Amino acid sequence: MKKQLELLWELQKIDLSLKNIKEQRDRFPKEMKMLDEKENIEKERIQKEREKIELLEKERKQRESRLNLEQEKIKRAEGRMSEVKTNKEYQAMLSEIDTIKEANSRIEEEILPVMDEIDELKKDLSKREKGVGVTVEKIEAERGKLKEKMAYDDKVWNEQMERREVLSKQIESKLFKLYNTLKEKRHGVGVANVKNETCQGCFVHVPPQMFIEVQKNNALIRCPNCNRILYWDGDGKKK
Ligand SMILES: [Zn+2]
Numbered sequence: 759m760k761k762q763l764e765l766l767w768e769l770q771k772i773d774l775s776l777k778n779i780k781e782q783r784d785r786f787p788k789e790m791k792m793l794d795e796k797e798n799i800e801k802e803r804i805q806k807e808r809e810k811i812e813l814l815e816k817e818r819k820q821r822e823s824r825l826n827l828e829q830e831k832i833k834r835a836e837g838r839m840s841e842v843k844t845n846k847e848y849q850a851m852l853s854e855i856d857t858i859k860e861a862n863s864r865i866e867e868e869i870l871p872v873m874d875e876i877d878e879l880k881k882d883l884s885k886r887e888k889g890v891g892v893t894v895e896k897i898e899a900e901r902g903k904l905k906e907k908m909a910y911d912d913k914v915w916n917e918q919m920e921r922r923e924v925l926s927k928q929i930e931s932k933l934f935k936l937y938n939t940l941k942e943k944r945h946g947v948g949v950a951n952v953k954n955e956t957c958q959g960c961f962v963h964v965p966p967q968m969f970i971e972v973q974k975n976n977a978l979i980r981c982p983n984c985n986r987i988l989y990w991d992g993d994g995k996k997k
Contacts, residue, residue, distance in 0.1 A: 786908055793904075
């Protein structure tokens with residue numbers, strides 16, 4: 759019986775580990791998706807800033823081309839100066855040119871803050887781009903770690919499945935069936951070890967006499983509370 763219980767205990771540990779791996783596998787796509795989302799948020803934020811700069815550049819260009827247009831007007835007006843015949847016409851033209859010049863200096867004044875803003879934004883952007891670069895690298899590393907973990911888990915999974923196959927043949931079929939039934943009903947735990955006179959499956963005390971018997975590991979003893987098969991795995995001090 760002792761050997762049987764030992765095999766069963768090993769099986770139980772393998773089953774718990776397999777359960778763990780399965781849970782990890784189920785979480786994997788979600789975790790990968792979360793990383794993707796994190797990366798997208800960072801990239802989108804940068805994209806928005808780039809768009810804002812583009813918009814401002816467009817505005818600046820529009821103002822500059824307006825300015826050019828007005829300067830063309832001045833040139834043309836100045837060209838016409840030689841053709842004027844009367845003083846009155848001459849004065850009118852001068853004042854026209856002045857008006858355009860005034861308008862131009864207003865446009866120039868308007869362009870300056872836009873250029874300043876563009877400069878500021880570009881500085882911020884390049885800082886943030888560096889930051890995002892670092893974050894994206896970290897995310898990439900996390901992805902790599904997750905994939906590595908998955909690959910490692912696959913390896914462990916296969917090894918444990920093989921061992922499980924061997925164990926399930928070595929364990930008496932009646933005991934194996936009982937274990938499976940208990941495992942299904944009791945959240946994956948069919949065999950529980952006993953520590954400090956307490957069943958580690960349900961954390962209820964076992965009677966002292968039973969505890970003594972369990973420590974011998976040579977009889978099938980079940981927890982009076984949760985019905986699990988009890989096993990003595992040492993008190994944690996030895997080994
Ligand atoms: Zn119990």
